[in-house]
Amino acid sequence: MRSAAAEDLIFHALADPSRRAIFESLVRGELAVKDLTARFDISQPAVSQHLATLRNAGLVSGRSEGRCIYYRVEPKGLKPLADWLSHYRAFWTDRLGRLDALLEKLEDP
Amino acid sequence: MRSAAAEDLIFHALADPSRRAIFESLVRGELAVKDLTARFDISQPAVSQHLATLRNAGLVSGRSEGRCIYYRVEPKGLKPLADWLSHYRAFWTDRLGRLDALLEKLEDP
């Protein structure tokens, strides 16, 4: 009926350890597919498929330059996850203020 | 050598929409397995299996009372997820700051 929510795609994308590792690698800066293929012991198509899943979830984006495609983390990609998590702020106590401040900054452009 | 076992279990547990719905139902208060079985159109064993996954991830806990077992959200269960998310706080603020600067530059030449 209703199309899959952003939370579905994001949780599913981050549920896989390889995909989370790729995402965390991209946090430090842009990387081409060949770079990711070199540092993870999986084949290049596997990397491309993981990147497609992450991109479909809005977590990363690709920039084509010559023969290479450089991927980077999408800054607002984790916002739905932060929103979902903030809904349960009554259940934890620490780091809450900083997270709330961040959420407000994200919501108020 | 950072152990990512907790994140694995939590992301995997919350990746399934049924499990997330069960978790969100328990946020409002304790519910027995029979209550969850009544409100979701899946069988009772399916509910129990989802609860086992959530419990194994540290997200919920069960309290036995008579013939029923009441489940509730574990307050500190989402902390690893919040920690993982807050790890990118610097990245977010930095990127968004640069994005804001770029937007201002575009709007006000």
Next chain:
DNA sequence: CCAAGCCATAAGCATGCGCTTATATCTCAG
């Protein structure tokens, strides 16, 4: 004591997922 309610586990089944190899596309070097 006993029948019934509540729950967890087991077994089976269909589907999804992550990985592989093979191949097509696109770009640049020569």
Next chain:
DNA sequence: CTGAGATATAAGCGCATGCTTATGGCTTGG
């Protein structure tokens, strides 16, 4: 133009996953 590098897509293969029905262990009401 030709060949090589970089990437995406396709097809296939195990394996995990989510669901079902069936069953057994507890607990309580009568």
